[in-house]
Amino acid sequence: MKIRICLGTCCHLMGGSDLYSYFEEHCEKNGRDFELETPSCLDYCNRADYEAPIVEVDGEIYDRVTVEKFKKILEQG
Amino acid sequence: MSNFFVEVDHSQIAKHSKQVPGDVFLSKKLDRSDRIVSVLSDGLGSGIKANVLATLTTTISLNLTANSVDIKNTAETIMKTLPECKVRKISYSTFTIIDIDLQKDRVEIMEFDNPGFMLFRDEKRISLDKKKIRMDNPIGASQTLYYVEFNIELGDRLVVFTDGISQAGVGREDFSLGWSEEAIVSTVGRKIAESVNISARDLASFLVKEAYKIDGKKAKDDITTACFYFRRPRRTLLLTGPPVDRDNDYKIKQRVDRFSGKKIICGGTTSNIYSRLADEDIKVNLNSFHKDIPPDSEIQGIDLVTEGILTMSRAIEFLESGEPAVVDPDHPGYKLYDYLKNSDYIKFVVGTKINEVHQNPHIPEDLGLRKNVVKKLAGLLQDKYLKKVDIEYI
The missing domain is CATH 3.60.40.10 (PPM-type phosphatase domain)
Known part of the structure; x- marks a missing residue:
């Protein structure tokens, strides 16, 4: 699973850093095959139909991602 | 000069x-x-x-x-x-x-x-x-x-x-x-x-x-x-923010190429523009991850690549306090502070495109305008640290 957590200004402020911390604490050690990237800006926050924080999972964009939502996305994947 | x-x-x-x-x-x-x-x-x-x-x-x-x-x-x-x-x-x-x-x-x-x-x-x-x-x-x-x-x-x-x-x-x-x-x-x-x-x-x-x-x-x-x-003066170029007009994106790479001295990019979009124009990858440095600030990155040919407004604001806090109480050399705000403190001449190149997302009511008001943050940073470097400072808006 390829995960990209945006850590641009807006995403960071709106909870992107919590998503990264959650990933670091819970996902990296559970043996699943994750590939993580933390781009400095995915450039989605500028679009009217998206709201930070943004996460991309296997090419699909998710917005307004909370830790709960992130957990679910990872479980479904 | x-x-x-x-x-x-x-x-x-x-x-x-x-x-x-x-x-x-x-x-x-x-x-x-x-x-x-x-x-x-x-x-x-x-x-x-x-x-x-x-x-x-x-x-x-x-x-x-x-x-x-x-x-x-x-x-x-x-x-x-x-x-x-x-x-x-x-x-x-x-x-x-x-x-x-x-x-x-x-x-x-x-x-x-x-x-x-x-x-x-x-x-x-x-x-x-x-x-x-x-x-x-x-x-x-x-x-x-x-x-x-x-x-x-x-x-x-x-x-x-x-x-x-x-x-x-x-x-x-x-x-x-x-x-x-x-x-x-x-x-x-x-x-x-x-x-x-x-x-x-x-x-x-x-x-x-x-x-x-x-x-x-x-x-x-x-x-x-x-x-x-x-x-010889220690010179530093700090680029931050995308230009208002996309046709002027080339200026970001041009300013870097023409400058002799240390080069810093503060801003995700700005580093994306440079990376695209210079055809160089951005590698995020996760060792520098801190709760309060996005991590810095590496781009070939650039000495420091950080997020923009939050990192500059942290550098301002460090400069205002004189000497940061807890010195963490991996903190991107500290790295920026350290580069600026050790420079004699700092040229700011500031893109003035307003990031509409920063106008979001959930985001602190003073972060909304990059220009204000740069002005504060430049003023501090000039008045408190006696640096020579130039600002160019693009």
């Missing part, structure tokens, strides 16, 4: 058992000109009284020299007004005035009763012909001052000190006449040869500590040294 940057700093240890030193060093960079005026004065006696006398002498000399065209006029005025000790018939304080004009790459020095300054070119001391000037003090007694002017060369170091240095060790058998001029020259020369890039601050501190050791770690007089290091 001059080819030189002058690093000015001093170091001091007060006479043993005195809380306040009687030596005073003041330096002032004059606005809108490339002049730096500095004065070192040793007040008669020690402690508070000496400090007041030396403070008066340095302050008056500094302001007069800054406002006068001629260093000799300043010296004359000071000589006419300096009070005299009725018992010892000597002036209440000494002075060395150093007037540096970087537009002409020229230095003028006027000395009265302090040990003679030393000029080092690499580790060699350069001897200069000083002109003897006679001036009368208020009671008509003739006094001797020394005047010299010379052109600066890259790498020159000026070392100015009070008699706490030259008379260190007086009374010791092996230092009966104090620390001789030859011995001071060879100590300083050796130190410069050992550490060719030694800062003005470290050289001044080294010399003061050596004298202190000679005094048996109980300073017999106030020990003060001021150093001036004429070196």
Whole structure:
């Protein structure tokens, strides 16, 4: 699973850093095959139909991602 | 802009058992000109009284020299007004005035009763012909001052000190006449040869500590040294924010290519633009991840790549506090602070496109305008840290 957590200004402020911390604490050690990237800006926050924080999972964009939502996305994947 | 940057700093240890030193060093960079005026004065006696006398002498000399065209006029005025000790018939304080004009790459020095300054070119001391000037003090007694002017060369170091240095060790058998001029020259020369890039601050501190050791770690007089290091300015380019017009994106790469010095990009979109134009990958440095701030990244050819507004705001906090309380060298805000603090000239290139997302009501209002953050950062660097700063908006 390829995960990209945006850590641009807006995403960071709106909870992107919590998503990264959650990933670091819970996902990296559970043996699943994750590939993580933390781009400095995915450039989605500028679009009217998206709201930070943004996460991309296997090419699909998710917005307004909370830790709960992130957990679910990872479980479904 | 001059080819030189002058690093000015001093170091001091007060006479043993005195809380306040009687030596005073003041330096002032004059606005809108490339002049730096500095004065070192040793007040008669020690402690508070000496400090007041030396403070008066340095302050008056500094302001007069800054406002006068001629260093000799300043010296004359000071000589006419300096009070005299009725018992010892000597002036209440000494002075060395150093007037540096970087537009002409020229230095003028006027000395009265302090040990003679030393000029080092690499580790060699350069001897200069000083002109003897006679001036009368208020009671008509003739006094001797020394005047010299010379052109600066890259790498020159000026070392100015009070008699706490030259008379260190007086009374010791092996230092009966104090620390001789030859011995001071060879100590300083050796130190410069050992550490060719030694800062003005470290050289001044080294010399003061050596004298202190000679005094048996109980300073017999106030020990003060001021150093001036004429070196190439350390230049830094800081790019932040995308241009208003996308057609101007090329300017980001162009400014980087044309600049010689350290290069910093603050901003995710800005680094994306540069990465695309330069065809270089961005590698996020997760070791620098901190809860309060996004991590920094690496791009070939750029010395530091960080997020924009939050990181600059943290650097502002660090600069405002003087020295950050907890120094974490991996913190991106600290890295930025460190780069800026160690630069002499900073060129900001600021893209003025407003990031509409930053106008989001959930985001602190003061983060909304990049221009304001840059203005604050530039103002701080200029006013508090005496850096030369330019801002270009694109």
